[in-house]
Amino acid sequence: SQQGEEDPQALSIQEGENATMNCSYKTSINNLQWYRQNSGRGLVHLILIRSNEREKHSGRLRVTLDTSKKSSSLLITASRAADTASYFCATDKGDNNDMRFGAGTRLTVKP
Amino acid sequence: DAMVIQNPRYQVTQFGKPVTLSCSQTLNHNVMYWYQQKSSQAPKLLFHYYDKDFNNEADTPDNFQSRRPNTSFCFLDIRSPGLGDAAMYLCATSRDAGWGQPQHFGDGTRLSIL
Numbered sequence: 442s443q444q445g446e447e448d449p450q451a452l453s454i455q456e457g458e459n460a461t462m463n464c465s466y467k468t469s470i471n472n473l474q475w476y477r478q479n480s481g482r483g484l485v486h487l488i489l490i491r492s493n494e495r496e497k498h499s500g501r502l503r504v505t506l507d508t509s510k511k512s513s514s515l516l517i518t519a520s521r522a523a524d525t526a527s528y529f530c531a532t533d534k535g536d537n538n539d540m541r542f543g544a545g546t547r548l549t550v551k552p
Numbered sequence: 553d554a555m556v557i558q559n560p561r562y563q564v565t566q567f568g569k570p571v572t573l574s575c576s577q578t579l580n581h582n583v584m585y586w587y588q589q590k591s592s593q594a595p596k597l598l599f600h601y602y603d604k605d606f607n608n609e610a611d612t613p614d615n616f617q618s619r620r621p622n623t624s625f626c627f628l629d630i631r632s633p634g635l636g637d638a639a640m641y642l643c644a645t646s647r648d649a650g651w652g653q654p655q656h657f658g659d660g661t662r663l664s665i666l
Contacts, residue, residue, distance in 0.1 A: 471652065474654060481660075482659050483558075483642055483644075483657030483658050483659045484642070486654035486656070529594060539650065540655070541594075541597075542596075543594055544593060545593075
């Protein structure tokens with residue numbers, strides 16, 4: 442069953458602008474990951490943030506986690522047309538492999 | 553490069569005709585997963601293998617089966633495909649299970665049912 446919910450469902454911006462996507466989840470988690478999926482391709486892992494972390498950076502990506510609000514955000518700075526893809530959050534509780542994906546945000550970056 | 557390979561990329565089968573999708577990995581990961589993804593939806597976990605141990609999701613239909621003959625290969629068998637089984641099927645691997653282990657995905661097999 443689905444755990445995370447992303448919003449917005451779709452986001453369209455101009456190249457160079459920042460893109461922010463949000464993920465909310467229902468139950469307590471140990472880890473939250475963000476993945477990217479280009480059209481017709483598999484998912485690619487972007488970044489992991491653990492429940493005891495509040496913020497992580499990787500290149501142009503910035504992820505925050507607020508466990509009190511059960512939410513995370515992914516910020517892509519200085520977006521490029523190549524960032525056009527769907528972005529999914531995925532959460533797990535730590536044990537077994539109970540990782541669940543949200544429905545995703547479809548990002549379009551116009552050149 | 554170490555990777556996850558799915559064959560074929562596109563598969564067409566007839567209603568009710570068994571079909572097998574394949575996945576291979578060169579990462580030597582312990583865990584292999586199969587996901588079903590319908591258009592504009594989240595990937596839905598069908599089952600996974602931790603080494604040889606099979607773990608089925610509670611809501612995976614009996615129509616879906618899987619085999620993992622060795623570390624490198626995993627197969628998804630759909631015994632009697634229905635129209636509702638048309639989807640992208642994604643294979644993924646991870647070194648271990650849970651605990652934030654990133655998953656490595658293949659590019660999927662898009663299954664069409666005639």
